[in-house]
Amino acid sequence: MRLKxxxxxCVVGCFVAALFAATLFPPFAFGETQKRDLPPRAIYVSPxxxxxxxxxxxxxxxxxxxxxxGQKDENLDLKLISxxxxxxxWIKTYDFGVTGVHLKSDSQKNLTLRxxxxxxxxxxxxxxxxxGQTEDHQLTSTGQVVITIQxxxxxxxxxxxxxxxxxxxxxxxxxxxxxxxxEVENKSDKEGIFNLAAQVPENWTVNxxxxxxxxxxxSLRLKAGQSQTMAVEVKANPWAKPGEYPVGVKxxxxxxxxxxxLTVILTGTFKLDAGTASGLLSLPAVRGEASLLxxxxxxxxxxxxxxxxxxxxxxxxxxxxxxxxxxxxxxPQELKQVEVSITPAGKALVGDYSVGLRVESGTPPKADxxxxxxxxxxxxxxxxxxxxxxxxxxxxxxxxxFARLGRR
Amino acid sequence: MQGLVAxxxxxxxxxxxxxxxxILFALIAMVSFITSYxxxxxxxxxxxxxxxxxxxxxxxxxxxxxxxxxVQFVAFFGPLIGLVSGFDAINRERAQGTLIKVxxxxxxxxxxxxxxxxxxxxxIAIMFTAILLVISGFGLSxxxxxxxxxxxxxxxxxxxxxxxxxxxxxxxxxLFSILFKSIATSxxxxxxxxxxxxxxxxxxxxxxxxxxxxxxxxxxxxxEAVLQHARIxxxxxxxxxxxxxxxxxxxxIDPMRKTTxxxxxxxxxxELLSTRFQNPLALGQSLLVVFPHMIALIAITxxxxxxxxxxxxxxxxxx
Numbered sequence: 257m258r259l260k261x262x263x264x265x266c267v268v269g270c271f272v273a274a275l276f277a278a279t280l281f282p283p284f285a286f287g288e289t290q291k292r293d294l295p296p297r298a299i300y301v302s303p304x305x306x307x308x309x310x311x312x313x314x315x316x317x318x319x320x321x322x323x324x325x326g327q328k329d330e331n332l333d334l335k336l337i338s339x340x341x342x343x344x345x346w347i348k349t350y351d352f353g354v355t356g357v358h359l360k361s362d363s364q365k366n367l368t369l370r371x372x373x374x375x376x377x378x379x380x381x382x383x384x385x386x387x388g389q390t391e392d393h394q395l396t397s398t399g400q401v402v403i404t405i406q407x408x409x410x411x412x413x414x415x416x417x418x419x420x421x422x423x424x425x426x427x428x429x430x431x432x433x434x435x436x437x438x439e440v441e442n443k444s445d446k447e448g449i450f451n452l453a454a455q456v457p458e459n460w461t462v463n464x465x466x467x468x469x470x471x472x473x474x475s476l477r478l479k480a481g482q483s484q485t486m487a488v489e490v491k492a493n494p495w496a497k498p499g500e501y502p503v504g505v506k507x508x509x510x511x512x513x514x515x516x517x518l519t520v521i522l523t524g525t526f527k528l529d530a531g532t533a534s535g536l537l538s539l540p541a542v543r544g545e546a547s548l549l550x551x552x553x554x555x556x557x558x559x560x561x562x563x564x565x566x567x568x569x570x571x572x573x574x575x576x577x578x579x580x581x582x583x584x585x586x587x588p589q590e591l592k593q594v595e596v597s598i599t600p601a602g603k604a605l606v607g608d609y610s611v612g613l614r615v616e617s618g619t620p621p622k623a624d625x626x627x628x629x630x631x632x633x634x635x636x637x638x639x640x641x642x643x644x645x646x647x648x649x650x651x652x653x654x655x656x657x658f659a660r661l662g663r664r
Numbered sequence: 665m666q667g668l669v670a671x672x673x674x675x676x677x678x679x680x681x682x683x684x685x686x687i688l689f690a691l692i693a694m695v696s697f698i699t700s701y702x703x704x705x706x707x708x709x710x711x712x713x714x715x716x717x718x719x720x721x722x723x724x725x726x727x728x729x730x731x732x733x734x735v736q737f738v739a740f741f742g743p744l745i746g747l748v749s750g751f752d753a754i755n756r757e758r759a760q761g762t763l764i765k766v767x768x769x770x771x772x773x774x775x776x777x778x779x780x781x782x783x784x785x786x787x788i789a790i791m792f793t794a795i796l797l798v799i800s801g802f803g804l805s806x807x808x809x810x811x812x813x814x815x816x817x818x819x820x821x822x823x824x825x826x827x828x829x830x831x832x833x834x835x836x837x838x839l840f841s842i843l844f845k846s847i848a849t850s851x852x853x854x855x856x857x858x859x860x861x862x863x864x865x866x867x868x869x870x871x872x873x874x875x876x877x878x879x880x881x882x883x884x885x886x887x888e889a890v891l892q893h894a895r896i897x898x899x900x901x902x903x904x905x906x907x908x909x910x911x912x913x914x915x916x917i918d919p920m921r922k923t924t925x926x927x928x929x930x931x932x933x934x935e936l937l938s939t940r941f942q943n944p945l946a947l948g949q950s951l952l953v954v955f956p957h958m959i960a961l962i963a964i965t966x967x968x969x970x971x972x973x974x975x976x977x978x979x980x981x982x983x
Contacts, residue, residue, distance in 0.1 A: 571933050610938075637952060639955065657973055
């Protein structure tokens with residue numbers, strides 16, 4: 257019995273102890289084991305990138321990670337033990353340079369490594385070595401960055417002026433105005449006056465205008481970093497043949513220059529003109545008789561005109577004919593003479609009539625011109641003479657009567 | 665020649681001092697003045713529309729005042745001047761026995777008829793020129809428009825045609841005074857012929873045209889038939905000196921009139937294109953249009969006088 261009595265507390269005590277061990281010890285046991293896993297002391301200095309490439313003239317800023325993986329807090333001295341010639345290199349945070357850093361156990365700090373190449377640094381590979389050392393000189397860690405400087409391909413570009421356009425190709429008829437919108441940017445750090453120049457085909461005109469202003473300019477003052485939009489107005493030679501024409505715009509100052517290539521595509525124009533040599537648009541005509549008039553037809557466009565034909569609007573019973581009846585092709589600037597014969601009807605009333613002469617080219621007509629002629633129809637004076645003859649005949653009869661019967 | 669001048673002078677004296685002339689002149693002048701005055705007042709009320717016309721002065725003569733215009737009035741009643749001044753030219757001398765007395769003087773027989781005719785024409789010319797000038801003066805003061813050179817020329821041609829027209833009626837009445845011994849008969853014959861030629865010829869023309877080309881008023885007639893109808897009517901009515909005269913003067917006085925015909929056939933294009941320029945005719949063209957009418961008027965006047973001359977010269981004077 258005794259034994260039996262003694263047993264239960266012992267079992268309970270064992271259970272409780274086990275429960276304790278199960279509930280309380282494991283966290284302790286874990287913490288203990290992790291801390292215990294860390295090495296007593298460990299430091300690392302490592303840059304974010306170990307190799308970078310920069311164009312010549314640019315600077316480098318790289319994150320530098322310094323970490324303490326040991327159980328003990330550490331004070332670290334940071335040093336750049338290898339710096340290439342001509343380079344200016346230092347470690348910094350946001351505000352100041354850094355030579356030492358305090359790191360708690362199992363923590364990390366981000367610093368910045370800044371490297372500026374001197375002006376005479378030639379392209380090539382440069383290595384910067386950073387060393388971190390504990391205060392007691394027992395632990396040392398080094399990291400290195402290889403910086404490759406590349407030779408610049410366009411030498412003047414970053415220091416000069418930039419000129420760009422969104423729409424480098426414009427299409428239109430020959431007589432249109434082509435207006436390119438061009439943006440000019442002064443990339444240098446100095447204010448400057450830039451001269452504008454353009455290279456165009458012969459007899460073309462180019463004007464430079466400020467955006468939204470109707471002034472012609474030939475130079476431009478730009479502050480450092482300022483950019484401005486301006487218009488390049490191109491007028492083609494009115495007699496230029498249809499086709500593609502390059503227009504080069506150049507902007508230059510003593511220090512820098514920029515260029516942009518623009519293109520104008522001419523589609524040509526269809527235009528024709530007609531008129532009489534003297535400018536007179538009136539014509540006398542005797543009824544029933546043909547009267548002749550010559551007028552010219554001129555192609556004032558820049559594209560050849562095909563199938564030029566003549567149409568007339570005249571009163572009924574009138575005859576209007578053209579010689580030649582039509583012209584097959586009329587080259588640009590070509591002038592041709594056309595004879596027109598207008599015959600009023602034999603019974604037309606005297607007075608002024610309007611007769612329309614229309615010149616048309618192409619089907620459907622691409623170009624046309626109407627001449628309105630004022631035709632003054634007059635009566636023939638032939639019957640007048642017959643009438644006067646009749647009167648003379650009657651008078652002669654009277655005179656004969658006087659002579660025959662008079663003096664009685 | 666001396667005889668002609670003497671007869672001409674005496675005859676002119678008689679004409680101008682006779683009551684007959686004064687009454688006739690007063691009548692004609694009064695009606696003309698009233699007509700032109702009405703036209704002038706009408707024009708002054710519509711001065712704005714005058715700017716559109718190129719020859720406002722001529723409108724004094726061509727605008728109807730009360731019932732007819734000055735031109736129409738002269739066409740109807742102008743012949744009366746000629747008839748009244750000539751119907752007793754020879755037979756009165758005969759009846760009073762003065763013709764033998766004149767011829768027994770050293771005066772040739774042809775001087776008598778020539779002098780009488782010339783004196784009559786001169787009287788008519790004086791009368792008509794005076795009326796025309798007074799109306800022009802009216803126009804100047806009432807309307808305030810000054811005639812241009814072309815207007816004056818047109819008025820002058822109008823005057824010449826009018827004198828020839830009235831001279832024709834004078835010649836006709838002198839012919840009747842030679843043919844008929846009785847004054848009353850010759851007066852009656854002249855007036856009868858005047859009424860016939862002036863009023864009945866146009867009625868006869870209508871009848872003749874209707875006979876040749878009947879026009880049915882109810883049904884559509886082709887335009888060619890209407891045109892032919894108008895042609896025949898115009899051709900027949902041209903037998904009347906009054907139609908000749910009014911056609912000629914209307915075209916001379918109104919420069920916008922391009923033909924003497926009343927109906928013409930025009931295509932739509934022709935109509936459109938001819939109305940594009942609303943231009944008056946040049947004087948030369950107006951003259952050419954009415955030249956046949958003028959020739960006909962002058963010819964019948966000369967022929968009429970020639971017949972009277974021949975009849976008078978061959979007649980027995982002493983009985």
